[in-house]
């Protein structure tokens with residue numbers, strides 16, 4: 583798996599001054615504190631990892647740890663502090679789950695001391711020898727993105743396509759930016775119903791209506807996904823899961839089996855390389871794939887928040903440029919009050935106020951404002967609360 587350009591990579595574009603490095607270290611530490619306070623899924627494992635990180639950053643007898651963090655900060659100057667921390671624990675998690683040592687991950691890792699031992703065994707060099715795990719950690723920190731891929735998130739896309747079926751047409755073409763392994767798009771293309779999404783409303787007819795949209799069979803003329811990371815490493819995508827999802831339980835074994843099943847179904851799905859934040863050059867191959875035509879539907883799920891804030895407007899514009907009918911975003915984002923044609927993403931996606939929303943923009947009429955169709959309980963999408971605007975779409979469509 584390689585990155586084919588150096589956007590935000592390894593400080594090739596700019597060097598941090600000492601002052602900037604000190605500032606970024608302080609921001610990194612603050613983000614560690616924030617994530618320790620509100621870890622994803624209340625994970626005790628991530629909480630302990632964050633506490634161990636804070637302690638080891640100030641541990642003079644363990645300079646390798648501090649050096650690893652400083653190199654990471656130099657390498658990725660454009661990444662937000664909270665995203666750096668999300669990537670940081672995923673990289674160590676990756677090292678632990680692929681380790682052949684007798685490591686009981688995540689079960690034994692709700693303790694700070696276990697993490698501290700792990701940090702040492704991964705980063706400390708043996709006398710007169712380098713530690714390959716430590717080098718791999720640095721390499722992953724310099725080059726990788728957080729690539730969580732949750733198929734159920736794409737239930738939001740299915741709901742939106744169904745609600746806007748009057749403009750997307752009978753056999754829509756569909757492109758997804760930041761597709762990771764493409765599992766959600768594969769589920770959509772294979773017309774596998776989205777199960778396990780509770781529709782959070784007291785109105786029975788609304789529940790039925792949303793569910794019938796989720797189960798609807800749609801044949802797509804084309805399904806294309808692209809990502810700034812070319813190639814997919816399922817091992818890395820798995821390592822981006824939350825620790826709970828990696829525990830050896832029957833439920834997780836089923837989850838893994840289902841993901842593997844999706845991963846082998848690529849009949850209706852093509853994955854390309856592209857960078858949404860680069861504008862036109864970043865999506866050339868994607869447009870070429872559709873003979874230079876725009877797609878009926880373009881989506882971006884859990885990816886805009888990963889783009890540096892100063893590039894998000896450009897990235898969203900590029901996403902809209904890719905589509906001729908409908909744009910769908912599912913992200914920790916909200917519609918700007920000042921300018922409802924724009925979105926604002928959450929700084930810390932795990933903070934209590936951040937919400938995982940289904941947002942859509944129609945491109946065929948005069949109203950280019952984003953519409954908030956509903957809200958998921960979190961990025962695992964086990965519950966969806968429809969908004970009035972979605973119900974109005976159903977009424978307008980006479981459904």
Ligand SMILES: C[S@@+](CC[C@H](N)C(=O)[O-])C[C@H]1O[C@@H](n2cnc3c(N)ncnc32)[C@H](O)[C@@H]1O
Pocket residue numbers: 727728729730731732733735759760761762763766808809810811856857858859860882883884885888889897
């Ligand atoms: C958290 S994952 C989400 C994957 C998938 N959309 C989902 O929701 O399950 C974010 C993905 O966006 C990709 N990404 C981030 N910035 C990107 C950009 N500027 N252009 C294309 N892909 C990007 C990352 O490489 C990663 O695979």
